[in-house]
Amino acid sequence: MVNATLPDDAFHPSILQGHLETWYFDAVFTNFSTAIEFTVIQGIHHGIMLTGLYLYRNGELIHTKRSLSTLSHVQLSQDHPEIHAENTSLVGNTTESDAWAYDLAVSNDGQGVDLHFESTMPAWKTRVRGGWWLALPDLHVTGRLTIDGVQIIVDGQGYHDHNWFSFLTPLLQKGWQFINIAGDRAGITLAKIQTTRLRGTYIIVLNQPHTTPMLLDPSTIQFKVTDWMPSFHRQIPRNFTLQLTTDRVQLAVTLTTEAVHSITFPFTLYWRYHLRILGTLTVDGQTQVIDMVRISELVRFL
16 A cells, blocks of 8 residues: 555556546535546547436435546546546646645536535555555535535535556456545545455555554454345345454444445446444544444445
């Protein structure tokens, strides 16, 4: 794992192989939340970008819109995070700074977002099978949502990541599960990479303001499913407990599903959770109470 730089969050064109590259943002506010994703699918000669806008009220989907643009109609910077397409604009920092910031606007048929994201913890980047993962684990998010033509001023917490995958990734892993816990003084980002249908490996990162992120030993974690539910003719996790103990860090939380949004993509099943996270996180003897709703995801390749 390394500290991320602005060019890491820019567009990475593929020269010799096809790839999939995603920029994902979410934000949780009082009563409302949103997720926005840009997915570039690039072959050797041609490419497209899919834009997804999702609006939720109390975790339940109230609006979704997916649009498709050919890359010839999209502006993508290779120097810093910047994307422009029809009814869509993402502009991030153009120079390095302790706080990364983004202005993100997407609109469609009286629904949309116009949001400012500003990081509160450093960005990091790590390799995963078939590609890499960049994360900004906590951002302060302000701006407005437009729902049925009505503007709602919002202020909340968000998350951003950027992933680059080879088209071979579904052959190298079976999917992943992602959970992000962000407190005022520290947070934990957890990903379980499903290497086979029955086995997985963990990436666990301790995040703190103005402090280099730190990988934690996966053997220190106890992550258990306490309840299951049916979806897409299979059983998926509903509720969890998560415990982690090291010399510096102690985490004990319950994660209870308030809502799940299931989405299908080609050869992929995707579940977006709204999780109520309750418990405590202690770092270097300083304990903070965790009581929040955050967006999580579960992905399975078919």
